[in-house]
Amino acid sequence: MTTTPLRKDAARNWERIVETGRRYVEEGRPLQLNDVARAASIGVATVYRHFPTPEALLETVAAPALEALAEHAERALADPDAWPALRGFLAAGIEAQLTDASLPPVFAAPADALTSTTELKQRLTGRFGRLLDRAHAAGLIDPGVSERDLMSLMCGLAYAVNVQPGLGAAERGATGRRYLDLLLAGLRRS
Amino acid sequence: MTTTPLRKDAARNWERIVETGRRYVEEGRPLQLNDVARAASIGVATVYRHFPTPEALLETVAAPALEALAEHAERALADPDAWPALRGFLAAGIEAQLTDASLPPVFAAPADALTSTTELKQRLTGRFGRLLDRAHAAGLIDPGVSERDLMSLMCGLAYAVNVQPGLGAAERGATGRRYLDLLLAGLRRS
DNA sequence: GCCCGATCCGGATGAGCTATCCGTTTCACC
DNA sequence: GGTGAAACGGATAGCTCATCCGGATCGGGC
Numbered sequence: 001m002t003t004t005p006l007r008k009d010a011a012r013n014w015e016r017i018v019e020t021g022r023r024y025v026e027e028g029r030p031l032q033l034n035d036v037a038r039a040a041s042i043g044v045a046t047v048y049r050h051f052p053t054p055e056a057l058l059e060t061v062a063a064p065a066l067e068a069l070a071e072h073a074e075r076a077l078a079d080p081d082a083w084p085a086l087r088g089f090l091a092a093g094i095e096a097q098l099t100d101a102s103l104p105p106v107f108a109a110p111a112d113a114l115t116s117t118t119e120l121k122q123r124l125t126g127r128f129g130r131l132l133d134r135a136h137a138a139g140l141i142d143p144g145v146s147e148r149d150l151m152s153l154m155c156g157l158a159y160a161v162n163v164q165p166g167l168g169a170a171e172r173g174a175t176g177r178r179y180l181d182l183l184l185a186g187l188r189r190s
Numbered sequence: 191m192t193t194t195p196l197r198k199d200a201a202r203n204w205e206r207i208v209e210t211g212r213r214y215v216e217e218g219r220p221l222q223l224n225d226v227a228r229a230a231s232i233g234v235a236t237v238y239r240h241f242p243t244p245e246a247l248l249e250t251v252a253a254p255a256l257e258a259l260a261e262h263a264e265r266a267l268a269d270p271d272a273w274p275a276l277r278g279f280l281a282a283g284i285e286a287q288l289t290d291a292s293l294p295p296v297f298a299a300p301a302d303a304l305t306s307t308t309e310l311k312q313r314l315t316g317r318f319g320r321l322l323d324r325a326h327a328a329g330l331i332d333p334g335v336s337e338r339d340l341m342s343l344m345c346g347l348a349y350a351v352n353v354q355p356g357l358g359a360a361e362r363g364a365t366g367r368r369y370l371d372l373l374l375a376g377l378r379r380s
Numbered sequence: 381g382c383c384c385g386a387t388c389c390g391g392a393t394g395a396g397c398t399a400t401c402c403g404t405t406t407c408a409c410c
Numbered sequence: 411g412g413t414g415a416a417a418c419g420g421a422t423a424g425c426t427c428a429t430c431c432g433g434a435t436c437g438g439g440c
Binding site for chain 2: 397398399400401402406407408
């Protein structure tokens with residue numbers, strides 16, 4: 001199961017497709033593969049070969065942001081102070097969802113299109129779990145709140161911001177942080 | 191602008207379409223009008239005549255639940271105790287969203303397909319606003335939290351529950367109430 | 381530098397879905 | 411029971427999705 005490296009032209013096309021896909025996501029356009037193919041001046045079949053479904057392309061677009069979040073979690077684990085570490089990570093999680101429109105659907109999807117996405121998610125949730133465990137161990141947080149709860153709630157808070165139309169980027173960020181603080185005030189112990 | 195009462199056959203078909211639409215929503219099937227028409231044994235054109243878009247049908251399906259919520263808000267306003275009244279209404283709002291799958295998309299939609307939906311929503315938010323004002327006036331709640339915030343957060347909490355796959359109806363309800371209590375703990379003052 | 385097999389490309393195309401048009405039927409009123 | 415208005419519904423045109431296969435491109439071997 002060793003993946004053969006892509007041929008040069010294939011790699012170039014792959015890049016262009018992902019780039020175009022990212023632009024589509026940023027502009028809020030639906031990721032229709034035929035459409036993306038035309039915009040990227042690439043044959044439809046080539047797009048479908050690289051990305052069998054829109055979800056596959058979406059997850060590829062989302063991957064860097066997921067990776068960044070996982071690295072943020074890694075850094076947070078190095079912070080000896082459990083509470084700011086957890087809070088900072090959660091804030092980054094919301095911020096990322098508000099900045100990168102590819103993230104919310106990837107988090108919400110019941111199944112992943114790419115195994116690499118599943119692995120990334122597992123890495124992320126694993127680190128997040130340890131981050132939360134530290135807070136639990138220090139008695140900083142409601143013991144009834146699980147990793148799954150917080151993960152879902154983060155998606156929910158981002159959704160609550162996204163539901164509101166006509167908010168500028170700055171307002172969105174501020175609102176997201178505010179909602180997080182409200183929730184954390186309810187979760188915090190001691 | 192007085193609406194002529196529907197002819198008998200038209201009323202019967204309208205009913206059957208809405209009924210079928212409700213079944214579709216309950217079963218989680220996408221509201222495709224052609225599909226609904228076939229399932230209801232009614233001509234496609236008839237369905238499109240009554241409901242120009244899937245959103246129109248969806249809002250019609252959601253209307254009773256919206257109405258029920260608005261009435262709940264009315265009753266809550268009669269309760270002299272501001273905090274339980276507000277909390278009870280919010281709990282009902284989440285419960286309703288978890289029970290009736292037509293509600294979340296209707297709440298999230300940036301624009302309504304039916305003017306009746308807009309009116310219903312206004313009635314609902316008006317009453318909710320008064321409910322919240324009472325809590326503010328009594329100093330029971332974070333003064334920085336607006337009606338819009340709470341409304342969005344309710345959608346967000348319901349979303350957080352819906353994101354989790356494989357939860358039974360009872361667990362869904364319990365989780366929703368738990369999330370609401372967590373948030374309210376962060377919002378409450380005094 | 382050239383050749384050859386493997387890999388990849390991409391347009392044409394059929395299958396499926398959406399929404400409208402218009403000839404036919406049903407209804408309500410007289 | 412007759413008549414005009416209102417409603418019905420199937421056929422169909424326009425559009426999107428995803429695949430197939432003939433042709434082009436790449437890269438290692440000579």
